[in-house]
Amino acid sequence: VKPINEKLREIKGSKMMIDVVQTPFTPLKKVIQFVCGNGLVCETVKEARQIAFDGPVRLKTVSLDGTLFLKSGVISGGSSDLKFKARYWDEKEMKEMKERRDRLVNELKELMKIKRKETDLKQLQAQCQGTQTRLKYSQSELENIKKKHLANFYKEKSKLESELVNIKSQYAMLNEGLLQRAEKIEEFQKKMNEVEDAVFQDFCKEIGVENIRVFEQERVKQQEETDRKRLGFENQKTRLSIQLEYSRGELQKLVNKIHMLKETVRKDESEIVRLKKAEEEFLLMVNEIMGEQQHLKDKLITLKTEVTKVQNEVEESRKKLLTLNREMGKLQKEAISIETSLEQKRLERHNMLLECKVQDLRISLLLGSLDEISEVELGTEAESTEATADIYERERAIQIDYSSLTEDLTDLKSDKEIEAHLTRLQKQIVSKENVLFKTAAPNLRALEKLQTAKDKFQESVDAFEASRREARICRQEFEQIKKRRYERFSQCFEHVSVAIDQIYKKLCRNSCAQAFLSPENPEEPYLEGISYNCVAPGKRFMPMDNLSGGEKSVAALALVFAIHSFRPAPFFVLDEVDAALDNTNIGKVSSFIKEQAAEQCQMIVISLKEEFYSRADALIGVCPEVQIIFIIFLS
The missing domain is CATH 1.10.287 (Helix Hairpins)
Incomplete structure (x- = not known):
């Protein structure tokens, strides 16, 4: 669970979501902290939008009517969303x-x-x-x-x-x-x-x-x-x-x-x-x-x-x-x-089967074998990863034969009845062991066998503990790499998602233009795709596929320059980026490229349109069967 940014409590007109959502159960506080994170709650949609987008850093906010503002610029939920969904009833x-x-x-x-x-x-x-x-x-x-x-x-x-x-x-x-x-x-x-x-x-x-x-x-x-x-x-x-x-x-x-x-x-x-x-x-x-x-x-x-x-x-x-x-x-x-309870039952079943396998306890099975059980012990805080899901999928094929149980055992339905019966059995085992130790005659050969069994058991326990420590170390290393990967990706993604809106406004020469990125998988965004949407000046929102060729070209250039702004390269090579642009957009794009070339990096642009290459600092013409090569510098 990520730590809470205490500075966010100083923002006026808002409260942290974790302070609003309260619970008397201590184990649920971490769950609430994980779900809410650094989210803020505001009274009105206007305050939530201002705090989310107008500050130096974008924040995750939500208004009282349910309108959610993400850092990526995505707006969802709220009364307007309900009205929008209600309009589609017929x-x-x-x-x-x-x-x-x-x-x-x-x-x-x-x-x-x-x-x-x-x-x-x-x-x-x-x-x-x-x-x-x-x-x-x-x-x-x-x-x-x-x-x-x-x-x-x-x-x-x-x-x-x-x-x-x-x-x-x-x-x-x-x-x-x-x-x-x-x-x-x-x-x-x-x-x-x-x-x-x-x-x-x-x-x-x-x-x-x-x-x-x-x-x-x-x-x-x-x-x-x-x-x-x-x-x-x-x-x-x-x-x-x-x-x-x-x-x-x-x-x-x-x-x-x-x-x-x-x-x-x-x-x-x-x-x-x-x-x-x-x-x-x-x-x-x-x-x-x-x-x-x-x-x-x-x-x-x-x-x-x-x-x-x-x-x-x-x-x-x-x-x-x-x-x-x-x-x-x-x-x-x-x-x-129910899913949480089922996950807990799967975890308990896995640990019980693993304990039976380690202790070499024989269990009547209809299908499968104890050899198919993974020797990795899962804790109560185990995350739902692909490895855990694979373990549960393999163990699902193992079916235990309960036909040998007596009727009093098969009649047990609830967890409390099973735990009470298990407690009674454990007490009976302890009492019988005490009687056995008191009445049994010493057998030196049995003690030797017992010592041998204990040694083997200790070796198995040591090997199991070593494997568990190694698995824990590997898991910690994996989590560290995963965390570092997430941080680096998030650092790049947050920078690009903030820069792309500003660059798109500069390309369009209009402050009403909007461009925003949103991950399809917020937990692990690098595993799936990134949604890129933009709103052209004077038009309503529409998917990227419905935009014209010129609008798609301008949006693609905004994405390229936004990614480049994270870690700038020495120079750019652009191949006929003005092919689908009209004269107005050509003027806007050429002006932006000229500004970028003067401030950040050099650019080589391949173009066939005079409206574009007439603004270049130097021109190189490529012609077939020409003996002399010359460069024209434009003042």
Whole structure:
């Protein structure tokens, strides 16, 4: 049993496990000390983790909920472990529930998409309402135009028509005045004609006209007057035509504008009808979606009820599992007690058979022989080694014949009855020996035989004691070598298990990365394998076989450098360690190797990637059929 480190009692927030586990039985104290060792007990998981990993030396700690922190970094047990185990009671059903949850989430996403379409429907409704408003404004504007502009044009037209009537009436009055004046003019003209006829009688005869008036009126004045009047009428006609044409153009513009407004109203009315139909369709679709949404909500409530029911069942199963674990612990304790008792019986049987063999006592055997019994005496503190197990296995084939025993001996069942009967027999033997010594006659020949037998017996005892001492010495030497081997292995293992985590963090350039080693056989770790696990940055824990090629390469390099840190070698030779790495990991590994090469040892690295060998101090290229060998030194 290893001695207890008394300094651990000074750590605050914890107690030594051996101080917590107490027993009134003195022989069990060494057992408790062997099992507990230098383990510490803490109240919370956080305190246990801090004391185990944050100190200068890693310690073995356990919290009150059963979470165990080993020096190697392995964490086991506790309430989280029980919850994790409880989750596996029906993995298939949980998987189905997760799939159902995923389907419901997808359906909910579809509903959210449909709900987002409701905003588009609301926009269309708003557009429809805006179009209706514009239509109302257009209709009101059309009515205003009809009331305002058409009325003005009609007024202007009626005014022009009234002016035209006035002009015609004035024209008629003027014509009447002209007729009267024409009559007066004719009277004066007759008088003038008489005077002119008298005056221009000779001239008229010369030019061959009836009189001078014919010449003046019919030829000159009549033509000029006609031209003048024609010109006046043409001007007035042109003016009236232009004014009438302008009025007709304005009227046509108003008619065209009215037609355009009517066309716009017709289009808006058709658009309103179309939007009303679309609105009805969208309302039907929204009603269907709302119904389906309500159905899915009811379905979701039902599923939540089922999930709650399943969670309650899981909780009940977890409680049952805890009860079964307690019962299993009790059964394991009983099994250990039975195994210890059985081991004690095997030891007693071996020593009794060995004593019979040494004392040359004849025993009736059904199978086997006393010669098969090993002459090594096993003590009560004998450890369960392969040699002891081999001795027990050979002696298992020896079967004693109990048929010659009397019924009173075969009826003995318990150990107390057997010991009481053995005590009675020993007393009877002692009493009979006393009687024999008192009554027997001296026999010198018998004394000689007895002396010879005693001498042989003493020689056998001396030989047996010598063999026992030699076996004890060999066993002590074996235990010393075993202890030295364990200490050296533990020294290397503890150093590597602490260094590998730090080196893995440096390689990954991330403090969240973790790497830890754990022996498969804590008692004799060198006889079996060592488990190596690591947690890559940003990922959950997974076995080493499930890691990618690059992650495995980085983990392997961390293990190599951790082992090298225990007893450094003069130099390293690494062959294409960057084969499975990407550019990011190549940069991290090359930086770490460069740091190690500058601080601890020299390194020769074989690489085919430029991202790696571009950071080397010197390069040696290997090519076929080259006559000149040269080395490139990189600054």
